[in-house]
Amino acid sequence: MSMDVLYTAVATAENGRDGRVASDDGKLDVVVNPPKELGGSGAGTNPEQLFAAGYAACFQSALGVVARREGADVSGSTVTAEVGLGKTADGGYGLAVAVSARIPGVDQAVATALVEKAHQVCPYSRAVRGNVEVTLSVIG
Incomplete structure (x- = not known):
């Protein structure tokens, strides 16, 4: 399917599910951790x-x-x-x-x-x- 792209969001992850995700414009910068239900700390979002x-x-x-x-x-x-x-x-x-x-x-x-x-x-x-x-x- 071809489309005319009107906007592109860019985010980069470090260390996958147990690290950090940030957008290129700095508006999103969050710690990500596996939830407790999956054996993680649950300290960050996922x-x-x-x-x-x-x-x-x-x-x-x-x-x-x-x-x-x-x-x-x-x-x-x-x-x-x-x-x-x-x-x-x-x-x-x-x-x-x-x-x-x-x-x-x-x-x-x-x-x-x-x-x-x-x-x-x-x-x-x-x-x-x-x-x-x-x-x-x-x-x-």
Whole structure:
């Protein structure tokens, strides 16, 4: 797929999951450590938290785009992304993502349709489609 790149983010990691990650502009500079659940110290953030944060923010924006197209008001809404890391059947590792949206004042059926449409336009959703199991839900 060809595209016209509008923005490129650059980040560099040192020492993988037990080190540091920083963006080239200095706006992001964090210590990363494996979580306690994976035998690490849990002192810093981890790649899954960073991915969850990016996915949630991106999906929230996609939801806003879809809502504007549909004439729906999603002000006050929130999106939460849960990123799970686990072992795959072939002995490797994989990710699973659960995206949940809370859209106050919007009928459940309408909210569900908006979330499904946002999933089609969100760049993160498009990037993982076919590679990562993503479940969607709308929280009353």
